[in-house]
Amino acid sequence: MAQVVVLMGSASDEDRVSPCVDVLKSLGVSCAITVSSAHRTPERTEELVRTHEAQGARVFICAAGMAAHLAGAVAARTTLPVIGIPVSGTALGGMDALLSTVQMPPGFPVATVALDTAGARNAAWLAAQILALSDPELGRKIAAARAAMRADVEKTGEALTRKYA
Ligand code: RP5
Numbered sequence: 313m314a315q316v317v318v319l320m321g322s323a324s325d326e327d328r329v330s331p332c333v334d335v336l337k338s339l340g341v342s343c344a345i346t347v348s349s350a351h352r353t354p355e356r357t358e359e360l361v362r363t364h365e366a367q368g369a370r371v372f373i374c375a376a377g378m379a380a381h382l383a384g385a386v387a388a389r390t391t392l393p394v395i396g397i398p399v400s401g402t403a404l405g406g407m408d409a410l411l412s413t414v415q416m417p418p419g420f421p422v423a424t425v426a427l428d429t430a431g432a433r434n435a436a437w438l439a440a441q442i443l444a445l446s447d448p449e450l451g452r453k454i455a456a457a458r459a460a461m462r463a464d465v466e467k468t469g470e471a472l473t474r475k476y477a
Contacts, residue, residue, distance in 0.1 A: 314344035316439045317364045319357070319386065321349045321376030325399050328428045329375045332397070335436035339453050341443060344369075350376070350385040357382065361389045371439040374422075375432065377401050380409035383422040393442055396422040397431040 316336055320329045329345075336343045344364065348357040361372070372390065374383035375397035383396030396413035400406025406427045414424040423438060425431035437454070444451035 313368045314342050314364060315369065315443055316341055316343040316371045316373060316436075317360070317369045318343055318345040318373045319348050319360065319375070319382060320345075321347070321374075321378075321380065321382045321399070323347050324401075325375050325377060328399050328401075329397065329432050331429045332373060332375075332432035332436045335433050336440065339436075339440050339450065339457070341436075341440055341450070348382070350381040351379070354385065357385055358389055361386055365390055365392060371395065371442050373397065373435045373439055375399055375435075376413070377406070377409045378412075380412040383413050383424075384416055384420065387416065387420045387422050393439075394422050395435045395438055396424045397435050398424065398427050400427050 318329065318332055320326065333343060333345055346360065348360055350357055369392065371393050372386050373395045374386050376382040377399035380396070380398055383394050387394040398406055398409035398413045400409065402408055410424070410427060413422055416422050425434040425438065440450060440454055444454055
């Protein structure tokens with residue numbers, strides 16, 4: 313059973329989305345990842361939502377570029393939280409995907425993160441934080457990871473200070 317389901321609109325999105333899976337795995341969160349398009353495979357998208365929800369998935373993460381309707385299409389079919397990652401790469405620089413993902417009608421939210429890999433990482437962190445509401449051990453892992461990030465900033469900051477002293 314996957315706690316988090318990661319869908320992307322095309323295999324061409326993979327490089328931008330894969331850091332999401334790395335973060336989920338580092339936190340021990342089980343996930344399933346596949347390709348489905350809101351436009352090219354609407355029936356597959358619907359079936360994936362139905363199947364994973366029935367199997368106990370708790371959060372969907374959806375990444376897409378261009379007219380990025382995948383997250384919205386999933387949000388229309390589930391009451392589970394849906395996180396959207398807009399993918400860049402078009403002449404519009406990703407603004408098309410950002411607006412398509414974020415501008416959902418009231419009642420059907422998509423928690424939209426930043427574009428591309430930065431957003432992919434935060435989608436995983438946000439999904440983990442949602443799961444941690446009912447999983448204190450996961451909450452402790454998230455807190456420990458943040459402590460490590462703080463320590464790293466302090467260490468690199470001090471190294472930089474020494475370099476220019
Ligand atoms: C979107 O169209 C996909 O998410 C991808 O970002 C973009 C281009 O898809 P391909 O033509 O590369 O398959 O639906």
